[in-house]
Amino acid sequence: MKQEEDFEANLAGEEGQSEETKTSWFKRIKKGILTSTAEKKETPEGLWSKCPECGYICTVTELRENMFVCPKCAYHHRIGSSEYFDIIFDDDQYEILYENIRSKDFLHFTDLKSYEKRLQETWAKTDITDSVRVAKGTVKSNDLVIACMDFEFIGGSLGSVMGERIARAATLCLEKRIPLMIICKSGGARMMESAFSLMQLAKVSGKLSQLTDAGIPYISLLTDPSFGGISASFGMLGDLNIAEPGALIGFAGPRVIKETIKKDLPEGFQRSEFLLEHGFLDFIVPRKELKEKLATVLSLFKN
Amino acid sequence: MPQDKNRQFLEFEKPIKELFDDIEGLKQKAEKSKIDLSDPIRKLEERVIETRKAITQNLTPWQKVQLSRHPDRPYTLKYIDKLTTDFVELFGDRNVRDDKAMVGGFASLDGRTVMIIGQQKGINTKARQLRNFGMANPEGYRKALRLMKLAEKFNKPVITLIDTPGAYPGLEAEERGQGEAIARNIYEMMRLKVPVICVVIGEGASGGALGIGVGDRVFMLENTWYTVISPESCSSILWRSWDQKEKAAEQLKLTPDYMHQFGLIDEIIPEPVGGAHWDYQEAANLLKPYLLNTLNELGQLTPEQRIEKRIEKFNKMGFYDEVAQ
Numbered sequence: 001m002k003q004e005e006d007f008e009a010n011l012a013g014e015e016g017q018s019e020e021t022k023t024s025w026f027k028r029i030k031k032g033i034l035t036s037t038a039e040k041k042e043t044p045e046g047l048w049s050k051c052p053e054c055g056y057i058c059t060v061t062e063l064r065e066n067m068f069v070c071p072k073c074a075y076h077h078r079i080g081s082s083e084y085f086d087i088i089f090d091d092d093q094y095e096i097l098y099e100n101i102r103s104k105d106f107l108h109f110t111d112l113k114s115y116e117k118r119l120q121e122t123w124a125k126t127d128i129t130d131s132v133r134v135a136k137g138t139v140k141s142n143d144l145v146i147a148c149m150d151f152e153f154i155g156g157s158l159g160s161v162m163g164e165r166i167a168r169a170a171t172l173c174l175e176k177r178i179p180l181m182i183i184c185k186s187g188g189a190r191m192m193e194s195a196f197s198l199m200q201l202a203k204v205s206g207k208l209s210q211l212t213d214a215g216i217p218y219i220s221l222l223t224d225p226s227f228g229g230i231s232a233s234f235g236m237l238g239d240l241n242i243a244e245p246g247a248l249i250g251f252a253g254p255r256v257i258k259e260t261i262k263k264d265l266p267e268g269f270q271r272s273e274f275l276l277e278h279g280f281l282d283f284i285v286p287r288k289e290l291k292e293k294l295a296t297v298l299s300l301f302k303n
Numbered sequence: 304m305p306q307d308k309n310r311q312f313l314e315f316e317k318p319i320k321e322l323f324d325d326i327e328g329l330k331q332k333a334e335k336s337k338i339d340l341s342d343p344i345r346k347l348e349e350r351v352i353e354t355r356k357a358i359t360q361n362l363t364p365w366q367k368v369q370l371s372r373h374p375d376r377p378y379t380l381k382y383i384d385k386l387t388t389d390f391v392e393l394f395g396d397r398n399v400r401d402d403k404a405m406v407g408g409f410a411s412l413d414g415r416t417v418m419i420i421g422q423q424k425g426i427n428t429k430a431r432q433l434r435n436f437g438m439a440n441p442e443g444y445r446k447a448l449r450l451m452k453l454a455e456k457f458n459k460p461v462i463t464l465i466d467t468p469g470a471y472p473g474l475e476a477e478e479r480g481q482g483e484a485i486a487r488n489i490y491e492m493m494r495l496k497v498p499v500i501c502v503v504i505g506e507g508a509s510g511g512a513l514g515i516g517v518g519d520r521v522f523m524l525e526n527t528w529y530t531v532i533s534p535e536s537c538s539s540i541l542w543r544s545w546d547q548k549e550k551a552a553e554q555l556k557l558t559p560d561y562m563h564q565f566g567l568i569d570e571i572i573p574e575p576v577g578g579a580h581w582d583y584q585e586a587a588n589l590l591k592p593y594l595l596n597t598l599n600e601l602g603q604l605t606p607e608q609r610i611e612k613r614i615e616k617f618n619k620m621g622f623y624d625e626v627a628q
Binding site: 099104106 | 470471472473474476477478479480481482483485486487489490493494509510513514516517529530531532536537540541542543547550551554555556557562565567613614617618620621622623624625626627628
C-alpha cells in the first residue's frame, strides 16, 4: 500500500515521510553512500529499490535503465532535473543556464528555522542550486529549452529564483525562437518569500504571453506532484498541457480539501487520468515515450 | 452601515465600546431627567474619534488581519454602491452557473463607464453561506474573465476589488479546474487592452486574490493584507500548529506598508479614522480620487504601451543574488 505523502512538509524544507518511517528501527547515519554523483540524487538510494506501488524489488541499475519506471507495474518514480535532461535531450548533451541566480533571505523570514539557515542546509546536502534548473539542447534535432523543477530542493517550491530563471528562459526562447517546456514538480509556493513568491505567477505568465504573441510553442509537463501556484499559473497555461501517468495535480492539496469538505476523496482524485477526463490535459505520456512524443509534437509545430 | 448600537467590536476595539456604553448611558439619563447633557456627550464622542485613531495607529500585523475581516467592514457591493451610479450587475460564467462569491458589472464612475468586479462576502450568517465566505469557485474566476473581456470589447476600463480568504478548496472546484481558471485569469489580465486597476479592500490571500489581481496599478486600503497564504495556513504548514498565526502574520510582512516598500503595490489608500467600517461613504470617497486620477493617467497610454509596462512591472518582482561563477 502506498503511503499517503505529506508534500506540504517538503515545503517546510522537511522530508515528507510519515511518522512511521521517521522512527524506523535502523537509521542511515551516513547519507548517500552509494549515490555520490549529482545524477543519482532524488532517485532511490542503495543497490536495491522497492516499488512503493506494487512492492516489486529490482536493482537501481535496472530501474535506471527503465527510466525509473517500475518494470512490473509502470509506477513512475519521482526523479530530478538531471534525469529528465538525460532522458529528453539528444546524446545527454545540454547546456545548463542561469545557475548563478540564487535565493536569498531578503525578508529575514524565520519559522522554526530561519530561511537563511534552511537555504544553507539545502545547499549543503545537494548539488542543486535551486528548485528549478534551465537547460538548452535538442530533441531529435529540434531545439528546446527546458525548465525542470527539483522536488528535492525545498519541495520544488516556487520562489523568486524559479520565477527569474523561467522568465530568462522565456526571454531566450523569444530571442532565439526556440520552444519552451516547463517540467512541473512542486508542492506550491515558497512561503518564506511571502508575496514575492505569489507575484512570480504573474511574472512568468507575462513572459508566456509574449511567447504567444511571437508564435513560440510552450509545453507544460506536469509530474508528481504539481500543486498550488504551479497549477494556478504556468502549469496550466501550456499550448499543450501534458502529464506523466498517475501524477497528483491540483490547486488545493488533498489534505486541505478533505478538511474543507469533511469527506474522503474519491479514488484517483487529482491524478493525471482524472484531469484528462475532466478536460484539463491534452494527453498523458509515459516517461518511456516522452522523448519520441515531444519530438513529434515539436516537428509538427515547426513544419 | 450598522447603527451605533448594532456595531460589533474586536478585542482591541473594546475601549471604544466602553465609550459607546457611556454615551448611551448619558443619553438615557438625559432623556429621563430632562437635563441637558449634550456637552459631556459631545466630549465623549470626541474621545471616540481619538480612541479610534489611537487604536489603529500601532496595530500589529495580526490585528491588521483581524481588522481586514471586521464583521462590519464594507464589501465589494457596498463600495460599488457608494462609488458609482447606474450599476448593472451581470451574472454567470455562461458555462456552469453563477458564482455568488464573485460579483461584477458595468457602472458609472463620475460619468465614465467602468467594469467593476470583486469577491463578495456576506453580511450575516445566511449571506455568508450564500457568498461562500468570499471564496470563489472556478466559475467565479471565469465569470470575472467574461466580464473583463466584455469591458475590453467596449473599451471600458476594469476595476477589481479584492477581498478573499482564498479560492475555494473544494472537490468540485478541482474537478472544474480551479488552478486553470486562476491561471487563465492571470494570463488574460496581463494582456487586457483596457486599463486595469486592482484594489485590495480586505483580504488578499494567494492565488484567489491574484486571480483578479493583475493590473496596471495595484492598490491596498490601509487596513488590509496581501500575501501568498493566510497566516493560519502558513502557521499550520511551517510551524506545524495552528497557534502561531500572529507570528506567521509578522514573518509574512503582509501589511500595506511592507508591500509598498517592497514595490509589490503602487499606493496605500487611507481609510476613515479607525477603519473603513466606521464610515462606508467616507471610505468610498477616500478611494475615488485615486481611481479617477489613475484612470486619467492610464488613458494617456496606448493599449500596447500599457500591456508592455504591465508585463515589465511584474517581471521586476523578485529578490535573488547573482553570484559569480
